[in-house]
Amino acid sequence: MDVFMNIAQAAPALLDPSVLLAMIVGTAVGIAVGALPGLSATMGIAVLIPLTFTMEPLVALGMIAGIYNGSMYGGSIPAILLRIPGTPAGIATVFDGHEMAKQGKARLALNISLVSSSIGSAVSAVALLLLAPPLAMIALRFGPVDYFWLAVFGMTTIAIMLSGNPAKGILSACFGLCLGVVGIDTITGNERFTFGSVEFLSGIHIIVLLTGLYAIPPAIDLMMGRNAIDAGNVDLGEKTADFRWSSLIPTWLRSSAIGLVVGLIPALGGNIAALLAWQEERRYSKNKGNWGKGEPAGLAAPECANNADTAATLIPALTLGIPGNAVAAVILGALLVHGLRPGPDLFRADAEVTYGFMLTMLVTSGMMFVIGKLGARAYVNVLRVPRQILGPIILVLTTVGVYAIHNSIFEVILMLVFGLIGFAMERLSIPTAPAVLAVILGPIAEENLRRALLISGDNITYLVRSPISIILALLVVIALVSPAWTNWRKSKANAKA
Secondary structure: OHHHHHHHHHHHHHHOHHHHHHHHHHHHHHHHHHHOOOOOHHHHHHHHHHHHOOOOHHHHHHHHHHHHHHHHHHOHHHHHHHOOOOOHHHHHHHHHHHHHHHOOOHHHHHHHHHHHHHHHHHHHHHHHHHHHHHHHHHHHOOOHHHHHHHHHHHHHHHHHHOOOOHHHHHHHHHHHHHHHOOEEOOOOOOEEOOOOOHHHOOOOOHHHHHHHHHHHHHHHHHHHOOOOOOHHHOOOOOOOOOOOHHHHHHHHHHHHHHHHHHHHOOOOOHHHHHHHHHHHHHHHOOOHHHOOOOOHHHHHHHHHHHHHHHHHHHHHHHHHOOOOOHHHHHHHHHHHHOOOOOOOOHHHHOHHHHHHHHHHHHHHHHHHHHHHHHHHHHHHHHHHOOHHHHHHHHHHHHHHHHHHHHOOHHHHHHHHHHHHHHHHHHHOOOOOHHHHHHHHHHHHHHHHHHHHHHHHOOOHHHHHOOHHHHHHHHHHHHHHHHHHHHHHHHHHHHHHO
């Protein structure tokens, strides 16, 4: 009852014109930030914080909530239209979203993404409001061993699922693992694979790799006239009312649940939630052959999951002071700047501002829908730009975006190198998503494996002692064995035929 009382007391503050304006501006800016490859919610919020010093706490936090929600949806715009994920969480959106755009269903794809994103954000915000303390306890049950198996499971399943040839998927994941170990060893502090270069000490930035593998190859294809969307196939006035939206309800329910659970676990994030949701929906689907070829559920699942992750990530951050990802860490910094100390006392000492902030996460999910709906027609017009012009524009924007991360020419050159590698991988039908995911999950798996072995005194059996670790280890084995099992059944059926 205290929760509902606090919500009722905080709600009137959101009607203040300055708070409403801050949420609208933040949401619009967030969509723009997410739509620009190389930029992210973390960067957008970090740039905003110094500008909020003189603002009232709720005004500043409302703008931050808008940027956070808006950027998660914004990343789907270039992913659908140009096959370039605007944010790391947009990787899975490319699989079916871009294929729908190539089929002349760009507006339908953007609408599915928008509705799914809004639903995921709203579900996540409600969970943050009502279930923060009890849900935070789930995250505390995960130890180093569980994080290790979870990371291995994520890499294994995505590597196998995203390729017709599992060997190529695993090869891509191994490439990502090699890139993930570059830099300073977090356990010993030693340099690894830096080759004497100072630029490699901090490792390979995920945005550099993501932009290189996903932005440069399509830009090259556009300039060469290959794999481009024919603008004549895109009807800017296409009707989306005929689409059966009710068919996506089970997808939204499952993907929202995945996003909430992943958001609760520190060090994961929307990119992992999106890939897991895409994989799970494909497993449930009766038409697995349509996936990766423009399946609407294949677009709805990752967009709903990565937005359901947003507010859920803040649950351990606000209740325990443990940021689940980089965005949550920046938001904790914003709270401290405005005199709010994360932890259990936050809900008592500053209840009105805290619950007001959580309400802004819910309100901006609705604003995101309205702003996204109004801008959908403008977004699709990107496809009207001649491909010979669009390709160089993409190269310029990605170069500026990557340079803006650390003002480093070295990272721009590295992005171009990864772009050529990504172009070669596509020509050889090697999926690039496992490589990106391995760069994210590889260090998590390595760090937690080594931490677990240090705790246990190098006792290998410690890796399969808890119920959670046993279940995850079994899932890894099933994921590895399933391709061989499927091929055996097919060969047996062919032999009978």
